[in-house]
Ligand code: SF4
């Protein structure tokens with residue numbers, strides 16, 4: 001007969017036995033809002049704008065990230081630093097920095113292109129917005145808090161110290 | 175007719191309807207839980223402890239959904255179809271015995287609505303009405319997928335109902351009666367699943383096909399037909415289809431338990447009458463579990479194989495079973 005050439009009873013019973021056994025295995029479910037799985041080291045979640053230890057912002061407003069972004073998600077506007085109102089080392093800082101997270105594809109090109117390691121993609125993946133404007137992360141929302149022994153920006157500093165925009169950096173490790 | 179009898183019947187009918195509704199509610203939860211465990215998951219556990227309010231949440235959600243009727247649909251038939259599907263599934267309970275009889279306030283109450291002497295015939299007759307609902311739903315939706323679902327359903331029913339009916343003949347011949355109560359009482363020594371094992375297997379397979387459960391869920395194949403005959407239904411009308419499906423699942427389990435697994439009786443030991451519904455319930459639960467288990471295990475049949483299987487294997491097998499049973503009965507005298 002045409003039909004049961006492969007579906008013989010033995011195989012059917014074997015299949016039933018396998019599903020029956022799997023009922024007694026420990027569930028693999030992770031109870032999400034209560035239990036969170038740690039992300040991998042290279043995970044690309046929401047961006048943050050980093051600061052130096054003294055509290056100065058790393059971002060120098062060069063807009064290389066905006067140029068590199070394939071999704072056109074970043075908007076940067078730079079302004080001049082002065083020694084009385086210093087936001088970042090060097091000449092300029094980003095006075096406006098916006099990322100539209102609805103456009104972002106989390107490719108990490110912004111991170112790669114940044115000369116000062118100012119923007120990095122971190123672990124936060126719990127992104128939900130209740131409006132389209134809520135999806136635009138402004139500089140205030142992206143900036144990390146001021147480190148412990150740093151001062152908030154703008155800082156008044158001695159002239160002639162922060163002349164260099166891009167710091168001397170070691171090769172990245174991960 | 176005395177008024178007390180009418181009241182008794184009304185109460186029994188209400189209980190049966192409640193069983194239908196609550197059975198659907200908790201049938202869904204049961205199925206989701208078992209499926210989840212088989213797939214090494216936990217299943218619904220958010221609404222209430224261990225998810226026991228999940229069906230309530232689902233029900234409330236469905237009530238508030240928009241009731242959509244397609245512009246080109248045949249309105250009357252479209253609305254009628256879910257009702258035609260769900261009614262047979264409910265009234266079929268009338269003949270299924272939950273127990274023998276109990277005495278409440280000096281009154282003997284039989285634990286079934288009606289003991290008709292053509293019980294089995296009633297089952298098959300009513301069960302096949304439900305397919306009209308599905309066909310009408312498919313036709314009136316004016317949607318090619320729904321229509322295909324309805325067509326498949328009727329074709330499937332035609333080819334499996336014969337074998338289904340024949341598999342019921344075994345127990346009938348052994349008992350010599352079509353009354354379900356008689357059939358249960360006749361199984362007090364040995365369950366019919368032992369002398370009629372082939373019939374039992376055929377009944378389970380064709381029963382699955384009859385209620386469109388996987389691996390025979392061709393009429394609502396999600397992948398090919400986008401939910402088939404109820405593709406156009408939403409809100410409570412969709413809920414009625416779901417309800418019909420789950421009640422039919424429970425009914426098929428109940429019939430299998432009644433005809434082959436001794437119904438509300440345990441072999442050899444006599445149990446008090448008020449425990450009989452519990453025994454019956456546990457048997458239904460085990461059968462329901464197997465239905466879900468089968469769903470979790472087997473992929474859907476290909477349509478031509480489904481047909482070939484029904485006509486070329488199940489039908490001859492069930493005929494042979496009837497034949498052999500008859501010969502043995504005659505030889506034994
Ligand atoms: S991760 Fe990619 S898409 Fe997102 S802002 Fe950076 S460069 Fe643009």
Ligand code: SF4
Pocket residue numbers: 058059060061062063064065066076094113114115116117118119
């Ligand atoms: S984040 Fe980096 S690349 Fe983008 S503007 Fe700031 S310094 Fe330039």
